[in-house]
Amino acid sequence: QISLYEAYNEGEEATYVAEKIRELLRREGYAWRDFAVMYRTNAQSRALEDAMVATHIPYRLVGGVGFYKRQEIRDLLAYLRLIHNPNDTVSFRRIVNVPGRGIGKKSIETFHAWAGQLGEGYGVALGQIMQGIASPLTGRAIRSLVDFGHMLSNWREIATQGDLVPLFDAIVNNTGYIAYLSEISDRDEQVTERIENIQELRNIISEKKDLALGDFLEEVSLVAEVDTLADEQDSVTLLTLHSAKGLEYPVVFMTGLEDGLLPHSRSLNEADAMAEERRLMYVGLTRAKDRIYLTYVFRRMMYGESIPSVPSRFLGDIPADLTEGVSVKISDMRDRSAYQRMTSWDSTSSWNTSGSSPKIIPFPGSQAQTSNSPYRVGQRVQHATFGEGVIQHVERVAGDIEVVVSFTKVGVKRLSTAFANLKLLD
Structure with a gap:
């Protein structure tokens, strides 16, 4: 069946x-x-x-x-956690040299010991290196840590602007993370899978983009922990x-x-x-x-x-x-x-073929019957395949306008007006 x-x-x-x-x-x-x-x-x-x-x-x-245990997801979440909490030792150690930026294990251990001697967290210790205060670190490691610190500062500024998507995009782009995936992956299909995982994480962030960074990380942690x-x-x-x-x-x-x-x-x-x-x-x-x-x-x-x-x-x-x-x-x-991209979806009875009228419920984030839409509840429309019908509901979703139409011949259908090519009859 x-x-x-x-x-x-x-x-x-x-x-x-x-x-x-x-x-x-x-x-x-x-x-x-x-x-x-x-x-x-x-x-x-x-x-x-x-x-x-x-x-x-x-x-x-x-x-x-599991999704939240995949390497690329853990890396990028570690960046977000370190942006939120400069003294997050676990996240710092995970991504300070991912992708590689010339900070080897020995340098990381030297930095760790020095921060301990100062009695300060990693964030404060990194800030002192950026200010030119003397440390046991030398040469390339110092330059790389200073550059890393500047990136973190820039990202924290973006994080204050109230939209997490630009922050996430900046991390991926500024670090060259996609190119890094190509370097560490054994085959093209693995690169594609990892990029798709990153895109899925971006989708999650987009859905919750108005949350403060700390609130977003708390939500993710609750899911990941269980x-x-x-x-x-x-x-x-x-x-x-x-x-x-x-x-x-x-x-x-x-x-x-x-x-x-x-x-x-x-x-x-x-x-x-x-x-x-x-x-x-x-x-x-x-x-x-x-x-x-x-x-x-x-x-x-x-x-x-x-x-x-x-x-x-x-x-x-x-x-x-x-x-x-x-x-x-x-x-x-x-x-x-x-x-095309037409659908019979409705919130309660898509699979009821008896012809009964479904209950239409607006979706979170949608705007019912927007003023600049040419479509109105009660308006008659013509569709090339479904024939004539009457609009029952109008809403804007992600830049598109969706309508629920009760067609005389085929019943209730939800359509994307960008693809349905509806003709207004009145």
Whole structure:
């Protein structure tokens, strides 16, 4: 049995997966180990891990480590912690020479001993070196520490401006961290995975960009501290599709089924790569013994922006009579030019195909019926595929205008006006 689910964003998608697992566990008598959640890229695990932690579901990661334990995430969070607390010894020692800036282990130990002799924290000791006060350090180490101190000072100034995204971007750019990843990674795919993880961290920061730096770090720490993987005896399995080969589970969730993720954006213009992506889709579909749930989202955070998604073209290969749950038929997806980035998403009854009107709830951060929008509640519109309908709700999301329209023939649908090409009838 194949069930389709369209969520509004990756957070709602992850929550759906967690709640469905708990429901099946309670109702059908499955054990935690009977569930597997699969995804195309390692970066996608973050929202799923957060949802598992929030709902107290034991889980384990196959072929990887938890999001907040990945090297690049720990490095960049250490930079943020040191900016917030100049005397954070652990963070200082982790990143003072990452990427390499000519401060070796011996110099770090000399600095540590000197700070101890002064009876001062690392932040004060670094400030004294920047002021030219004599220390046991010499030559390149001093110059590098002074440069490092100036970078920290500049970042702290950015941190006072109230938006964490420019701060994060400055850290990544000023340190040359992306180039550093290329140097320490064994293969191009590993570089890509690490960059995707960094982009996911940027997405988190973008969602919480108005928090003070200290508050943001506290929130992240709370999640990371309880992000303890369960043992292998009885826990939900999180894994990439690449790691799923040869494994089977009673219940499988395949998440993030959108063009750009599966198939991956790197494969869109290469026939061989596209064939490999299609094979990964097949691998996922054949891992389930009893049930499989396929999920995708209307909007996904990419590069810190909420961007409308397109359901994976591979969904069009699944016979419509094998699926249940979603009111957008798989056959509709086969017409890519007509489907574009349209959706049937609503907050309560996307998967109710009885035609009943859903309850529409504005989303956090959205602005309902903005004054400069050409669309109004009660307005009649025409759509090339869905026909005539009446607008029930208007809201602005991340620079886009979304409308909920009750169509005479096909019922209620949520559309991005940037792609739906609606014609105003009055």
